[in-house]
Amino acid sequence: MKRKAILVLAVLAMTIGNSAFSQMADDCTITGSLFVEPAKAKNYTEAIKHYDKVVTECPKYSLATYQYGEKMFKHFIKNGDKSMLPKLIKNYELRLQHYPSKTKEGDVLGDIAQAMYDNDMGTKEEQFAAFDKAQKQDPENFTSPKGVYTYFRLAIELQESGKKDLQDIFELNDILIDKIEGKENDMAAILKQLLEKQENGTALDKKEEKKLNAVEKNLESYGKIKGSINSLLGSLADCDNLIPLYEKQFDEKKGDINWLRIAAGRLNGKDCETPLFVRLVEQLNVLEPSARTLLYLGNIAQKEGNSSKANEYYNQAVDLETNPNKKADIYYRLAESARKKGSFSTARNFYNKMLEVKPSAGIAYLKIAQMIASSSNSCGSTPFEKRAVNWKAANFADRAARVDASLASNARAAASSYRQRAPSKSDIFNQGMAGKTVSFNCWVGGSVRVPNL
Structure with missing residues (x-):
């Protein structure tokens, strides 16, 4: 009898619990709809009345809560209500918290940083730190052309005010240019397939046409941003600044392989005429013989007028190089050498190899x-x-x-x-x-x- 009573009580408790859960779900459906439906219709004045209740009582009601919340707060901010900025940022944070599997962290962290910058929220250091967080926590998904540009622009401003070292700027520039060129290569590979299909006389379907337009638009955006970033770097990366900077640091840093790589790469990229470049390359070759050092030795031979020796170094370098962008640079040098000699077929072969590793x-x-x-x-x-x-x-x-x-x-x-x-x-x-x-x-x-x- 006692066991029966216990069983009855257990069933009753489960029934009440399920009923309560069902009631809670029903309540969240009503509460969520009160916000989502007017927000969907862009009636943000009505929608905002219900937003706080949704995110407090039903934070996992729907991803749409945060998607429409973002649009709503941006609307109010655009129309002059800056008090909505902290709410917009909180909306991003809640989305990250409650829907991590459906949210690209780097993308959203970049949106937070951009919102801070666009609305002059916080100091330049705080704005930079917000972008830096996006880049360091999820670099793969921090890819907004506008965000990448703003991030570097803030770094330049901090350097100009004495709050960042010039070396930090160079390193960040390398990171961001590699990021942009990586995205360009991904999109150019897609573009190449679609263009070849068109050139072979096959019409693209609607989905392919849409993809083609999107890829070309993105390639244009990244190309402009890359140019803008290089413009921001401007005279900071000129030989007149680089040579004295690296000469001053050489004795202290000559055992630092990473520093040698960066310094030699910068001087090489700017074609700086200085004995320091030879010293850097020789030291780098002692500590770490690599594709990079072979490339630099080839450049030195080229400047000395020994194109045959230069090509020998370049061919060795290209076999060792694994970075696609750097490998493309070596193929370009080999192609140019052949083109200038009138060996067009050989030159085309190297240009095509360049395109294989760098479609953009x-x-x-x-x-x-x-x-x-x-x-x-x-x-x-x-x-x-x-x-x-x-x-x-x-x-x-x-x-x-x-x-x-x-x-x-x-x-x-x-x-x-x-x-x-x-x-x-x-x-x-x-x-x-x-x-x-x-x-x-x-x-x-x-x-x-x-x-x-």
Whole structure:
């Protein structure tokens, strides 16, 4: 009898508990809807009346709470109510707390930092620290072009006011440029696949068209931001500043491999003419022979006019290098060496290898375009065929513009110039070549489709 009573009480307790839980869920549905529905309709004056109750009593009601909360607070701030800024930041923090698996930490931390900067909240040091937190805690997802730029701009301002060392600025610049170029490479690889599909005569579906537009827009944004960051660095990274800085530090730092790498890299990047560069490279080669030291030895040989020895060093360096951007730089040097000698086929091979490791290297496409256009007299057996090679050159220049915003203007101008040299509409009509294919038996190879009239 006693056991029956206990069983009855247990069942009753479970029933009451389930009922209470169900009631709580129902209450949260009502409370959540009172906020979400007007917020969805952009009736933020009504929505905000219910926001505090939702995040206090039903913080895990829905991710939409924080998504609409962000839009709501941004609306009020945009319209002049700065008192909403702490609430916006708290909204971001609550989203991170309650929906970590559905939230990119670096992205949201970057949004917090940007909100602080845009609304002049806190000191420059506090704003920088907020961006620094996003970069250090989740660098993979801190990728906003605007955020990356603001982060570096704050670093420059702190350096100018004596609150950051010049060396810190150089190191941060390297980190952010690597980040941007990594994103550019990812997007350029996608772009290349879509462009090749188009060039092969296959139409893109709506999803692919949307992806193509998004990728090109992002590539343009990152290209502009990279240029802006380099502009911010400006004269700070000129040889006049670098040489005395590193000469002063050399004796103290000559046993620090990381410092030697950075110093040599900076002087090399700026083509600084100084005996210090040779000393840095020799010391680095003693402590850590690597692809970097071989590259620098190649640069020294190149400046001395020994291109054969330089290429020997470059070929050794490219085999050892694992960083895609640095590997691309070596391929570019090898390509340029071959191009200047008139070995266009060899040069193209190196430019293509450069593109394999760095798909966003628009300069490689542009150089190939220049070589193709300069070969018109030796490609083709008729005047029409010789001029037709310019269409192929224009296609490469177009691709350069689409993957690299930093040279888009020059690349588009080059493409236009090449097309003006190609056969005219009357040439196409008179030769009966509209829509036909012209093949090239010279080093250029491949073919080009003549435009339809």
